[in-house]
Amino acid sequence: MSAILTSPPAARPHESPGLWMLAWRRLRHDRVGMLSLAIVVFFLGLMAASYFGLVASDWSKEKGVSYANPSFLAGQENLEARNMAERRAAVKAPPVDLSDVDPLAPRYKEWAERAAKIAVTEVKRSETLPFGGDKWGRDVLKKAIKGSEVSIFVGLASALLATFIGTVLGAFAGYWGGKVNDLLEWFYNIFTSIPYILLILAFAAVATATGKFGKGIVPIVLILSLTGWTGIYRLIRAEYIKHCNREYVKAAQAIGASNASRMFHHILPNVSHVALVQLSQYTVGFIKAEVILSFLGFGVPVDMVSWGTMLAEAQNELVIGKWWQLAAAGASMAVLVTAFSLLTDSLRDALDPKLK
């Protein structure tokens, strides 16, 4: 044997493309798919850039006047800004001369001089911002970019976690059947018997009241994934039940492959495309769910911004005709979600061309 070993298969000459390579080739010919992939990648890039502070790091700076007009609507009258400016002006107007009765009057001049040395240079607030400003004069465009960070992260992270939970539980239930399946089915049924929104709100109430799940966006990710695993669980379970009776699994048992190996090494790659498509669908769903939660006030804390909090703020602004915050958050979300959904469709076609 060793003599033959001198000429081992040195390099892999031309390994055939696997499932993922073929899927990628098919996806590349799908124009809609590639366009939506580009949009999704663009949003992800934006999110990463904002996370590392490359863009929109100064989103919380109050740069413009209150409800600054978008620059393409520069001429429009801004009543709120004028009111505020008038009020500020009113504060700054010289007070009525009370020096006769004021015992501190002689010191005012000295204080004024000292204050001048410290030199509070009041920033000149701009009248317009690229896409308008919010109540405090923050740049709406930057808010939307910063908001994408929270929204997309929450969407992706909770989708990943939910898919993981659903896949593992589904694999166990489908593979083992019998008692394990019964137990998990009971668990699943209890979960799904509670109205979904109520379940989320109940979790959210507990999470925010006790603070046990940590702060910031971690509780939201947990809430969404702990309530959202049920759909993929059922799908993966059904796939496992189907695949368990396939001959290749029987063949794996015949060569002595262990249960764990059969479950995850043999069957999982055959159902992973189902999980991937679900993951993509979940991401869309959870981005929307985060928006709803933040809108209802169960979402991210006030010192952070997400598309949901922007939409919540926009509620009051719309009454006074300031539509740009709603437009910015709504449009970003709509574009991303649409692109993601189209990408999901294209992925499904690419991974399972027979389905088309």
Next chain:
Amino acid sequence: MSANLLEIQDLDIRFRIDRKSEPFRAVKGISFDVPAHSTVALVGESGSGKSVSAMSILGLLPDNAVVGAQSHILYGGRDLLHAPLAEMQAIRGKDISVIFQEPMTSLNPVYTVGEQIAEVLRMHLAMSPRQAQARAVELLAEVGIPNPQLRVNSFPHEMSGGQQQRVMIAMAIACEPKLLIADEPTTALDVTIQKQILDLIAKLQEKHHMSVLFITHDLGVVGEIADRVVVMQDGEIREQGSAKEIFESPRHPYTKALLACRPRLDRRPRRLPVIDDFLKGDGRAHLEERKRGTSPADPIILEVRNLDKTFFLKEGLFGKRAVPAVRDVSFKLPRGKTLGLVGESGSGKTTVGLTVMRLHEATAGQVLFEGRDLLTLSEREMMAYRRRIQIIFQNPYASLNPRFTVGQILVEPMRIHGIGKDERERIEMAFQLLRRVGLADASFYKYPHEFSGGQRQRIAIARCLTMKPDVLICDESVSALDVSVQAQVLNLLQDLQDEFGLSYIFISHDLAVVKYISDEVMVMNDGAIIEMADSDEIYRNPRQDYTRKLLASIPKGLQRAKELE
């Protein structure tokens, strides 16, 4: 014979695969006629273009098919390829009807068979519901469904495969069509049922003065019923002529090969001839006979004693119903010999194989492998024996993991059982085995879907060989393959037995194949072994009625070609 009912002229069909590559040419300009009141058999192996040709008659081709402009299919003075859709719909089912291979998937499971037959009648013949129902009962009686008054209200799943195929035939002949296209109508059925269906089609053809276009891969089947035979290969017609000419004096080597490569009951060459023998040589190299049979002195490697396997079906909330699948099966497998296991579907032959390997837990009995009872071993102890008994499944499309490369498939069992001292050696052994089963080295890096059925079965065989087993259970391992490929795989199995002294348990419903490869044959029916003898003996002097019935249903077509060579 009168004028031609259907004339196919220069039929050329291409399939567009994608935008870049050249369309795949499935049918390369074929011409043949279907005379009135006769049966024409279109014979060819998978990929020969026979089904595509037949479907083009009814305009049932997929969207990506392109039919050449010079092609014509003339039926009653009209060109079916250029007929408007409304006209085609009037012809489909009424003048020309089809029977498909899988009756279970061709019948709609949510309607009763009566409703489905009645639908055809009402659509094409404008019968009233009452008339249609009455005619449906008549039709069911005509195709030999017992108690048709009652069965007309059955759902498809309440019927056996053979009965479903009869219902399909009843639907097809409901409007008294002039042409019946039968696309592999018996391939999914047991031999005894196949015989009945063939007889039925022949009888109906006679009675209704129809023509039948019978598509099959098995020349043996058409011998009994066809008037004319058209042999196709790679989208071209190799030979056509009367059945007598084709069977008694075939001219094209491909036809000769098809006739010769199927194992026959009366002969047992050392190796089966394969198509290459005929295309390159004269096909006479394998006339030497092989001796078969067992003797009491043979050392026994595997002994099964009183094996029982009962499945329990859930009934209601708490009820269970026992379904005995294997009853009191005992046999001995001598080392280096082949034990054939024959029976119809549902006879329990596959269950025996799976239970012996402990892929099913037995209800009772013993499986002695070199004297050790495998059924009492713990899972850990069993690991050492797993390697030594291996199984090759029926469907090579299902038994290989589609996400693994052939390399992964071959190396994994060696890794599990610690064969070979390191990964390099295992890979080298995998390459050797690939070569041994006749596959190219490049196969190592490919995925199963890139191979044909026969090649996949070779991969499955190579996977078993990685573990150097002593006993190989072949569960219908060649049943899904084309006859010529079947011959190659049988030859390979035979060579491996000669080389490594393997013992086979060969499970099949095909008596000719079992006869060819086995030293000893067991016949199973209803979970029990009813007859067991040396293979020559059982074919010469069957003692049980059931065995005689099985033997009688083997298609006689090939025996007409007896004097060949």
